[in-house]
Amino acid sequence: MIATVRSTRPKVPGKALLEAHVAVPGGVPGRVPDGHTSAGTSSDAPTALAARLGGTLLAPGLIRIDTRFALPLQHGRLRLHGLSALATSHLHALGLVRCDDARSLVFFDTETNGLAAGAGSIAWMIGAARLTADDFTVTQWMLLGYQAERAMIDAFSSWLGDRATLVSYNGRSFDAPLIASRCALNRRPDPLAPLCHLDLLPVARRLPARSAPDRRLSSIERHWLGVQRTNDLPGSEAPGAWRDWLARGATALLPGVLLHNRIDLLSLLAVGIYAGGYLADLLAEQAYSPAPEVHGAPRVHGVHGVHGVHGAPGASAQSLAAATRHGREVQPRSDTSIAWHRLFATSAKRARDAAPALAL
Amino acid sequence: MLDLFAEETDAAEHRTVADSGSASEADPAQAFIADLRRQFPGRIMAERIEPARLGRYADLPDACHPCLREALQRHGMTRLYSHQREAWERVTAGEDLVIATPTASGKSLCYNLPVLDAVLSRGAKALYLFPTKALAQDQVAELLALNKIGDLQVRASTFDGDTPADARRAVRVHGDIVITNPDMLHQSILPHHTKWAQLFENLAFVVIDELHIYRGVFGAHVANLLRRLRRILTFYGAEPRFITCSATIGNPAGLASELLGAPVHAITDSGAPMGARHLLLWNPPVVNSALALRGSARSQSCLIAREAIERGLKTIVFANSRLEVEVLTKYLKDVFDPDPRKAARIVAYRGGYLPTERHAIEANLRAGRVDALVSTSALELGIDIGALDVCILNGYPGSVASARQRFGRAGRRGRSAVGIMVASSQLIDQYVATHPEFFLDAGAEQAHLDAEQMLVQMEHLRCAAFELAFHDDDHFGEQALAPRMNYLASEAVVHREGSHWHWIADSYPANSVSLRSVADGNFTVIDTTSGGKAVIAEVDYSAAAMTLYEGAIYMVQSAPWQVERLDWVGRKAFVRRTRVDYYTDAIDYTRLKVLDCFEQASAGAGHCQHGEVHVVRRVSGYKKIRYYTHENVGYGPVNLPDQEMHTFALWWDLPVELVDREFPDRQLAIDGLIGAAYTLQHIAALLSMNTARDIGRAVGDGSGTWASRSPRMPSAGAGGTPSLASDSGASVSGASDSGASVSGASVSVTSASVTSASVTSAGVTSDSVTPDSAATRDAQRAAAGQFQPTIFLYDNMPGGSGTTPPLYDRREELVNHALSRIMECDCPQGCPACVGPVLSLPNGMQARATDQTHWNPRTAARRILELLHSFNPATPPAS
Numbered sequence A: 001m002i003a004t005v006r007s008t009r010p011k012v013p014g015k016a017l018l019e020a021h022v023a024v025p026g027g028v029p030g031r032v033p034d035g036h037t038s039a040g041t042s043s044d045a046p047t048a049l050a051a052r053l054g055g056t057l058l059a060p061g062l063i064r065i066d067t068r069f070a071l072p073l074q075h076g077r078l079r080l081h082g083l084s085a086l087a088t089s090h091l092h093a094l095g096l097v098r099c100d101d102a103r104s105l106v107f108f109d110t111e112t113n114g115l116a117a118g119a120g121s122i123a124w125m126i127g128a129a130r131l132t133a134d135d136f137t138v139t140q141w142m143l144l145g146y147q148a149e150r151a152m153i154d155a156f157s158s159w160l161g162d163r164a165t166l167v168s169y170n171g172r173s174f175d176a177p178l179i180a181s182r183c184a185l186n187r188r189p190d191p192l193a194p195l196c197h198l199d200l201l202p203v204a205r206r207l208p209a210r211s212a213p214d215r216r217l218s219s220i221e222r223h224w225l226g227v228q229r230t231n232d233l234p235g236s237e238a239p240g241a242w243r244d245w246l247a248r249g250a251t252a253l254l255p256g257v258l259l260h261n262r263i264d265l266l267s268l269l270a271v272g273i274y275a276g277g278y279l280a281d282l283l284a285e286q287a288y289s290p291a292p293e294v295h296g297a298p299r300v301h302g303v304h305g306v307h308g309v310h311g312a313p314g315a316s317a318q319s320l321a322a323a324t325r326h327g328r329e330v331q332p333r334s335d336t337s338i339a340w341h342r343l344f345a346t347s348a349k350r351a352r353d354a355a356p357a358l359a360l
Numbered sequence B: 001m002l003d004l005f006a007e008e009t010d011a012a013e014h015r016t017v018a019d020s021g022s023a024s025e026a027d028p029a030q031a032f033i034a035d036l037r038r039q040f041p042g043r044i045m046a047e048r049i050e051p052a053r054l055g056r057y058a059d060l061p062d063a064c065h066p067c068l069r070e071a072l073q074r075h076g077m078t079r080l081y082s083h084q085r086e087a088w089e090r091v092t093a094g095e096d097l098v099i100a101t102p103t104a105s106g107k108s109l110c111y112n113l114p115v116l117d118a119v120l121s122r123g124a125k126a127l128y129l130f131p132t133k134a135l136a137q138d139q140v141a142e143l144l145a146l147n148k149i150g151d152l153q154v155r156a157s158t159f160d161g162d163t164p165a166d167a168r169r170a171v172r173v174h175g176d177i178v179i180t181n182p183d184m185l186h187q188s189i190l191p192h193h194t195k196w197a198q199l200f201e202n203l204a205f206v207v208i209d210e211l212h213i214y215r216g217v218f219g220a221h222v223a224n225l226l227r228r229l230r231r232i233l234t235f236y237g238a239e240p241r242f243i244t245c246s247a248t249i250g251n252p253a254g255l256a257s258e259l260l261g262a263p264v265h266a267i268t269d270s271g272a273p274m275g276a277r278h279l280l281l282w283n284p285p286v287v288n289s290a291l292a293l294r295g296s297a298r299s300q301s302c303l304i305a306r307e308a309i310e311r312g313l314k315t316i317v318f319a320n321s322r323l324e325v326e327v328l329t330k331y332l333k334d335v336f337d338p339d340p341r342k343a344a345r346i347v348a349y350r351g352g353y354l355p356t357e358r359h360a361i362e363a364n365l366r367a368g369r370v371d372a373l374v375s376t377s378a379l380e381l382g383i384d385i386g387a388l389d390v391c392i393l394n395g396y397p398g399s400v401a402s403a404r405q406r407f408g409r410a411g412r413r414g415r416s417a418v419g420i421m422v423a424s425s426q427l428i429d430q431y432v433a434t435h436p437e438f439f440l441d442a443g444a445e446q447a448h449l450d451a452e453q454m455l456v457q458m459e460h461l462r463c464a465a466f467e468l469a470f471h472d473d474d475h476f477g478e479q480a481l482a483p484r485m486n487y488l489a490s491e492a493v494v495h496r497e498g499s500h501w502h503w504i505a506d507s508y509p510a511n512s513v514s515l516r517s518v519a520d521g522n523f524t525v526i527d528t529t530s531g532g533k534a535v536i537a538e539v540d541y542s543a544a545a546m547t548l549y550e551g552a553i554y555m556v557q558s559a560p561w562q563v564e565r566l567d568w569v570g571r572k573a574f575v576r577r578t579r580v581d582y583y584t585d586a587i588d589y590t591r592l593k594v595l596d597c598f599e600q601a602s603a604g605a606g607h608c609q610h611g612e613v614h615v616v617r618r619v620s621g622y623k624k625i626r627y628y629t630h631e632n633v634g635y636g637p638v639n640l641p642d643q644e645m646h647t648f649a650l651w652w653d654l655p656v657e658l659v660d661r662e663f664p665d666r667q668l669a670i671d672g673l674i675g676a677a678y679t680l681q682h683i684a685a686l687l688s689m690n691t692a693r694d695i696g697r698a699v700g701d702g703s704g705t706w707a708s709r710s711p712r713m714p715s716a717g718a719g720g721t722p723s724l725a726s727d728s729g730a731s732v733s734g735a736s737d738s739g740a741s742v743s744g745a746s747v748s749v750t751s752a753s754v755t756s757a758s759v760t761s762a763g764v765t766s767d768s769v770t771p772d773s774a775a776t777r778d779a780q781r782a783a784a785g786q787f788q789p790t791i792f793l794y795d796n797m798p799g800g801s802g803t804t805p806p807l808y809d810r811r812e813e814l815v816n817h818a819l820s821r822i823m824e825c826d827c828p829q830g831c832p833a834c835v836g837p838v839l840s841l842p843n844g845m846q847a848r849a850t851d852q853t854h855w856n857p858r859t860a861a862r863r864i865l866e867l868l869h870s871f872n873p874a875t876p877p878a879s
């Protein structure tokens, strides 16, 4: 009793139905592209564009731009020094217990097509930076089209190596899963998966607010670091810049996105220094030293605010216990939960409005 | 209790008791039927006994994994039913299957056995799709029980909206069997498929249960969803087998093939033992012989339910609307639950309850604490509700498959069960009551879906583009990819690069597509009685306009709430407890405009055409109807946005000169069109396995607004020529079945059953919210001016469900059946069983008799259909 597929009648297409019914969200009605618009056809040839953006064409459709920031550098109220600003004690305080050398840190951030997740999200720009004694070098890979994505993943992977320690802002929830998804779609191993990853967003959530209305990077860089960006392209316009490039070959906004991404990385470094100093000071006061055998990045979700700092020491122990339990279950290698546990358990007595221990 | 073994252990023993000998005295069910026969002679139109059947068995397959075999044996299961073994053989041979054996025949083992074996022996994974969360949870309970018995360590888990965030990763990475529903696959799994790589890379089976649910628009959605799934699976290099299960429909292999887009083998021969089942077809007695009016199905269902409950038989009553459920529940509660402090013996069950409420009801049912249950189709599916003896259908549920599925809810323990279908006065019911062979003997009807439904497919094409870039050589459906992709590119949601199309928009296409209906967003019903804000129910978007208008009486467990405020945009209805003695019924209107004509053929003296239409529905007011007496005790206005949709329709038209010649006046011709539309609509629903609600009807004149009953209804506005062929604005009216207008005067002579019936015809001349409305004047104006006699049947789902093409192909059959229905009916001048309720005849109609014809709604409709019949070839227009 095998049935064949019912052949549907040759249908008169419901053209009126299609035109009238299918919504055109943000689309330009009546504009039907020839299917071969965009990349390369208008304005700049890729090589020229790369040069104009201060970079080189690494592969067809892939531009790499290196930017060196000489240190020390004033960033808001904070003077960014080289390696010395992130001493081992600071790294340990941030939970990077096995990381003794800030040279292994890789700060990274992506620009996307504007979606939070899902297979249709793409990172069309990856910015990553390393710290040395006297500079902070940002490397950016930018796609001119989808076909270069595999080349970008390969370039980023080999640049990254397998020993780096990642530092990001909300990267555990956003950038890293996005890159993992893009790697899967391009049949490449995820270069981030084996690496330790310090996400500074949960760290920032545990620090005193100091008038920051929320913990977005743009908020804390203004309220904690005193950074005033001028003529900055808001991050929310990056997806549109990419679409404009693809659809019309428009390059006007691309330098702005690159610059925005670089400043984000500078702020990421600054927040790391700020938070590392603050927490190291906490640790020093409690004469606490983290266990040497744990390593990796903190993954202590579910605890909002440092109870020990903000009061309610009772709640602190409880929720922290839950959080560390959770951390161990979900991420066996995740590490610093123990350090965090000790840290917060011992800092419970700390005064409510403790001044940041950092010289600003 | 494991459902898959229930038949093996319990039924096998009970069966011999129940079957051996005629056991009639000992069998309470048979005694019950004997009593019904004695007490109510003449009401049982047909009777059929489906005898008990012995089981046919086969050994457990040798190749079965030893741990699984041991688990089965430890549960006393040493052999399989023959169809379970056949399923094993075919699945292991690599075939795709549909298993369409009766309810409770151990269908789930047909897939669980090969799936568990593959999980245990080669680490394979499986994805199960159930249409609802409740069914998925039942299934996982079943699997976990087996898991526990055999210590199989198979990780089976549901994945749905209730799955906690921290468990989701574990399910994705470690789940061997993931049990979910199409909506989750659509909105959560496929758009994030890279997180599910471990599942997809190892996916060996896709199991789809309750296949028969996936027909019409829902079926078209799921067929395209499965196309998306196949694309993703191809990406991960998986090529799983598909095992599906269906209720007994006429074409399980056909429907499964349409859904999967590939040939599928059907297993229909059940080896499971079955208890005897007595099926009765019950017609209410004639209560008014002059008008040939029958009593209401509701009162008969109540009566039969009372008899059954008093005998201690556990009973389920199925009603076809939420309103019917609430009214029936109230009537039964008035008898059996007089003391509200005691535990309820009668319980209502319908969609719209909150999950906690629903779970409590289900638990009470399983525990046997409830004597009778009044349910909508929500319980038609295989949710475990424990053993029931009697199943009463209050009205024909719209398909034989559905009726059989509902009957299947009684008699699970293998003792004989009773199923009674009580016919309402509706046309379809009366057709079934007078043609019992259709119901009792005919193979179940055919279910179809149209995977090429354009709007549905476009929506899934967007989703598919989000999930994986399209290449020029890819396919999605039968039509060429490039034009559709270019369309999406013009919307700037995809971007062309090289030979690929990439998703580019910053939106999630799946979030704006609901598989269940095109319009989205449930309404919450909020009780403000004591100043609080408790959510007491949820209502589908599609039902909201008809049930939650301000002033509506909304019933929950038969307790009335009144809607005080409706926040249409916020999807909220604020209600307050009330003590009124009436319920409310919405009055709605339909306007229709032809957009495109696909095909056309002559039909008698006129034409039949098939094409695309734009439909506007408006709820203009409501009626208050008193309990028990059903008198109309008032009207109220409703101000809601119009419900608009594009859909497909077929329509017949007749030359106006001919109609003018055949009828003494245009009012009669209009009555004839309205009656014929009513008959055609119901016959069409019957033939296409739909309910009358799935097919809209309307009549029009091709140009004017004569039929609009509401003064607020604007004119069609399209102008243009009156000819339909030019596709200008055809303006139409037609109330849906719920838009009944009943005058109090006529109700006193008619029976209760009439009140919920449609009285489209009456509305044209009277019975509107404002009887002396502009509509009446419109009608007069139209009667004097342009008049293009037309009858429309339209697909009542936005974008269409594929119903109209086969109906157009069967257009002559439709006219034939409709004509014979009108000729067979034994009412004097028209009734709900032929041309629609006739409550008060238009003034002077009875008095008129021209030539040999005694004009009344029935003869007028008959004349229209005769003119459309093929024995009446087109006459040249009079010059």
Ligand SMILES: [Zn+2]
Residues within 6 Å of the ligand: B825, B826, B827, B829, B830, B831, B832, B833, B834, B835
């Ligand atoms: Zn009749």
